[in-house]
Amino acid sequence: MNQNLKLFATDMDGTFLRNDHSYNHKKLAEVIKKIQDRNLLFAASSGRSLLGLIEVFSEYKDQMAFVAENGGVVAYKGEILFAKDLTVAQTQELIDDLQEMPFSPKNDYLISGLKGAYYPEGISKEYLTHAKLYYPNCQLYHRLDEIDDKLLKVTTNFPEDHVRDCEQWITDRLSFVRATTTGFTSIDIVPNGISKASGLAHLLAHFNWLPENLAVFGDQMNDLEMFEYAGSSFAVSNAAPEILELADKVILSNDEDAVLVEIENILNEE
Structure with missing residues (x-):
């Protein structure tokens, strides 16, 4: 695999989740184990709230990181690393x-x-x-x-x-x-100043990692900044045209478990 990659961050709706809002729990458990065995990290990077993301990933909440509210909140293992609010x-x-x-x-x-x-x-x-x-x-x-x-x-x-x-x-x-x-x-x-890219920057800084260590997966315009920021970007085939054009690689659709399939492929590369 690309030895630079340390953090795999995925958008949720339209990217990681299928159209019925489900995902492959068995495959995620397998992928997270492979990620942990390599001292890497899986993260959800979403417009959803932190509570909402923890609810979706309740089985894995202590094994991954969360960039919620389109970058406004960053959390890892129960600790809020960053939160930016409005008065x-x-x-x-x-x-x-x-x-x-x-x-x-x-x-x-x-x-x-x-x-x-x-x-x-x-x-x-x-x-x-x-x-x-x-x-x-x-x-x-x-x-x-x-x-x-x-x-x-x-x-x-x-x-x-x-x-x-x-x-x-x-x-x-x-x-x-x-x-x-x-x-x-x-x-x-x-x-102002908040985006998924800014949230992921806080998460990378926590581990002393760099943008080149980041792979992102997305489908919509709120993923634009993190696509421009990350070392590697992957668009699901159902993504918005602007995201498809910006991506380093277009992968399967969200209904085909594209993110998990691609991460597994990356991890299996020699």
């Missing part, structure tokens, strides 16, 4: 602007934290039901200053045809955040 005032300004902007989501948004996710009164049942698939411990909030948690990001949806325009509108409007597309209609709004 109450910043979060309130962001929410106020969401109400007034073109294609406003109104009350269909979540505030994600370390302990849970928080939704406002007036949220639609449809949006909340969908959000609960990705965010454990969703709670109703009335006032931001009553939330006893770090306010890590705001996530919301926009019409698919206008997602990129809305992403740009938010980033241009508020200097303290950046918006990033996480799927067809979903946008995460994180503190």
Whole structure:
């Protein structure tokens, strides 16, 4: 295998997870054992919350690392290595602007934290039901200053045809955040300077590793920065065109266990 590679970091939805949100537990256990035998590391790098990632990988949470909230939280073996939050005032300004902007989501948004996710009164049942698939411990909030948690990001949806325009509108409007597309209609709004690349940089620094030691796997535009940052990048065949073009290699689709198959191939190389 490439002797430089030490950290294998994968996006979740559309990349590691199949379209039904499942994955091959048996193969992951085999791959993690091979990774550990070589003193390497497997990580999830996702827009999902830390709680959500730990829920998905409950059997392996002490054998891997987590870059959650699109880089806003980095954790390893139960320790938070890095967490960047928004102030109450910043979060309130962001929410106020969401109400007034073109294609406003109104009350269909979540505030994600370390302990849970928080939704406002007036949220639609449809949006909340969908959000609960990705965010454990969703709670109703009335006032931001009553939330006893770090306010890590705001996530919301926009019409698919206008997602990129809305992403740009938010980033241009508020200097303290950046918006990033996480799927067809979903946008995460994180503190400015935060990306999966910045999160992975914190994880690499913890081990005194370099970007050339990093292999990343992804499919969407919120993977762009980590593709540009990593020594090796792999796009699943179902990835967005921009990601396919940027990748060092295009691999199988997410429904074919592409990430695990490719990592196993890399580890088996002489």
